[in-house]
Amino acid sequence: MWDSLPLYAAGAATTLQLLLLALAIGGALALPLAVLRSLPSAWAWRPVWLFTYVIRGTPLLVQLFLLYYGLAQFDAVRDSLLWPWLKSAWFCAVAAFAINTCAYTTEILHGAIQAVPAGEVEAARALGMGRWMTFRRIVLPSAMRRSLPAYSNEVVLMLHGTALASVVTLHDLTGVAREVNSIHYLPFEAFITAALCYVAITLVLVGGFQLAERRWLRPFAPRG
Amino acid sequence: MLHGYALSLLEGAALTLSVAVLSLGIALVLGLAGAVAKLSGWRLARGVAQAYTTVIRAVPDLVLMLLVFYGGQMAINGLGERLGWAYIDIDPWVAGILTIGFIFGAYFTEVLRGAFLAVPAGQKEAAVACGFTPWQVLWRIVGPQMLRHALPGLSNNWLVMIKATAIVSVIGLSDLMNRAAQAAGSTREPFLFYGAAALLYLAFTTLSELGFAWLGRRLAIGTRKAAL
Numbered sequence: 001m002w003d004s005l006p007l008y009a010a011g012a013a014t015t016l017q018l019l020l021l022a023l024a025i026g027g028a029l030a031l032p033l034a035v036l037r038s039l040p041s042a043w044a045w046r047p048v049w050l051f052t053y054v055i056r057g058t059p060l061l062v063q064l065f066l067l068y069y070g071l072a073q074f075d076a077v078r079d080s081l082l083w084p085w086l087k088s089a090w091f092c093a094v095a096a097f098a099i100n101t102c103a104y105t106t107e108i109l110h111g112a113i114q115a116v117p118a119g120e121v122e123a124a125r126a127l128g129m130g131r132w133m134t135f136r137r138i139v140l141p142s143a144m145r146r147s148l149p150a151y152s153n154e155v156v157l158m159l160h161g162t163a164l165a166s167v168v169t170l171h172d173l174t175g176v177a178r179e180v181n182s183i184h185y186l187p188f189e190a191f192i193t194a195a196l197c198y199v200a201i202t203l204v205l206v207g208g209f210q211l212a213e214r215r216w217l218r219p220f221a222p223r224g
Numbered sequence: 225m226l227h228g229y230a231l232s233l234l235e236g237a238a239l240t241l242s243v244a245v246l247s248l249g250i251a252l253v254l255g256l257a258g259a260v261a262k263l264s265g266w267r268l269a270r271g272v273a274q275a276y277t278t279v280i281r282a283v284p285d286l287v288l289m290l291l292v293f294y295g296g297q298m299a300i301n302g303l304g305e306r307l308g309w310a311y312i313d314i315d316p317w318v319a320g321i322l323t324i325g326f327i328f329g330a331y332f333t334e335v336l337r338g339a340f341l342a343v344p345a346g347q348k349e350a351a352v353a354c355g356f357t358p359w360q361v362l363w364r365i366v367g368p369q370m371l372r373h374a375l376p377g378l379s380n381n382w383l384v385m386i387k388a389t390a391i392v393s394v395i396g397l398s399d400l401m402n403r404a405a406q407a408a409g410s411t412r413e414p415f416l417f418y419g420a421a422a423l424l425y426l427a428f429t430t431l432s433e434l435g436f437a438w439l440g441r442r443l444a445i446g447t448r449k450a451a452l
Contacts (some may be wrong), residue, residue, distance in 0.1 A: 057429040058422040059390035066422065070415035103273060112256040119347075137236060160284035165284075167394055174287055187294035192315065195283040 003178045004193075011176035012197050018090075018162045018172060020096035031104045034109035035135070055103035060161050065098060066170050066206060068092040068120065089168040098166075101158045108154060112147035113139060145216045153211035156202055163198075174200050225421060229407040233417070236403030237424050243389045243399065248382060250325025255332025262337050280330035285323070286391050292323045293395045320392035320399075321375065321410050328385050335377030340366065342373040372443045379436035386428050400424060 037048040045126045055063065071077045071086055116139050124134040134165035166175035181187050228234065261273035278289070282321055297314045343366050351365040393401035404421035408414035 052385075053423075054426060057426040059401075059425055060388035062404075062418055062425060064424045065405070066415065066418045069440075072416045073413050073415040083394035095321040156282075160286075163284035163286040164391070171388070174284065177287065178290065181290075181294055187291065189299055191287055191295060195287050198284055198287065199279065199282040 003186075004176070004190075007163045007171075007176045007180065008173065008193060008197060010175040010195075011171055012201070013161070014165075014170065014175075015162050016201070018093060018097060018170075019155075019159050019166055019215045022101055022158060022162070025094070026158075027105055028102035029098070030105035030109055032033040033102065033106040034113060036112045037106060037110040041198050042173055052103040052107050055100055056107070058094065061164055061167065064093065064096040064164055064168060067096050089165075089170050093162075093165040093168060093170055094221060097158065097161060100161065101154065103221060104154050104157075105151065108147045111150070112143035116142050132151035145220070148209065148217060150215050152206065152213075155205055155209070159198070159205065226407070226416070227411050227413075229403070229417065230405065232403050233400065233420060233424065234256040235401040237428075238398040240386075240389050241295060241399065241428070243317065243324065243392055243397070244382075244386045246321045247324035247328065247389075248343060248385060250321065251328035251332050251381075251385070254325065254329025254338050258329060258333030259336035259340055277330040277333050280327055285327050285388055286394065289320070289323045289395060292321045292326075314393060316364055316395045316397035319395060320389070320397055324385060324388055324392070327388075328371070328381055331381050332378070332383075335374055335381060336370070336406060338377065339372075339374035343369045350388060372447070375436065375440050378433070379440075380439065381394060381434075382430050386432065387425065390425070398430070 032054055033048050033051070036044045037052070067086075068089060077083060077086060114118070120138055120142070121134060124138045130136065162172060163174040165172045166178055169175075171179070173194045177190045180193075181190035258273045258276060262277075262363045264270065290405040293314060293316065294321060300312050300314065306308070347365055347369065348361055351361045356365065356379075389399060393399050393405065393438050396402070398406075405418040408417040411417070
């Protein structure tokens, strides 16, 4: 068992890599989508709503399989320039996780934007700020803060979601555990080691978000 | 259109639903027990419940599933050898239901605990003062009001749970995902079948949301809503 520890370290590195890439891409896409989702025009918010509805209504595993196995069905995809990327399990996993977390993050940010008190927006407009400036200086900072607690949940759930990468042959933490189990037939040792690694990563993430909340959620804390 | 696999997919969907519903039952029982334990004055019970919710919510469901499936198999057969039983194969259906129920019991514990705390203490005190037994207080006074507060959390977790059942296919249950994979393999049209599976899951989640919206309106009878 001790000999497999370097394998677990490599697995943890893969897991973290998948997680960070997915969060970065998903988060970057979620911000503009959340803005579109919050606009009054139905042409803006309906397509975004549909996207988040479909992604949030189907299992991550299905999304991953659709990308990894499903797209290969079409000759047009196999002949396209993207094929070298799309046939790699790693790329498909990052893409599926990023799309998934993007949908959830969009809804979290949208909720936070809605929760900004109307009075703050009115006050900004009364001071002569334009729509864009109001959004950038007033709505966005407060929405980002408000979404911190929900986003920390999403990050932990995404970490757990990355375990699915092992199903498409990747050697993340879970993948390593499955391999160790199949070689040595030690299910308890193999999976409990992986579980402990996940617990450690989760604790670090949760601790980090607690620090962040203490720093940025000060204005909303009860006084006294 | 589905090359004759439509029925197979529907059978898989039925199996998926059976896993989801049965694990919901287990999760509710565990959640209620966990919530009562967390709120009780008994230190040991509180500690156990706290450990349960912390550990389970920190480990991916797939890892727990594999642990129960492979580890449980080994543990049962190790025990069986000593007691002289024949070799037992764990059924993926049973392993799936037990694991998902066990995992979501931790999430339901938190939902139910929060709902329990949301019922004003005066309600309980008044019931006790009227001579209700503890069981009657829970069943007639706190329970119905708690359900109102618990509903959004329950509905969220139920939706996550339906989707989580997809991973039972990894340990070989022929659920919706597994049937879709089989059909995809033999027809070489994976997009079609995983797309169909996605639509079926979407149908389940949509129907559930409609059902919960209806339930929410029913449970809200008798509450006042302030007009903003």
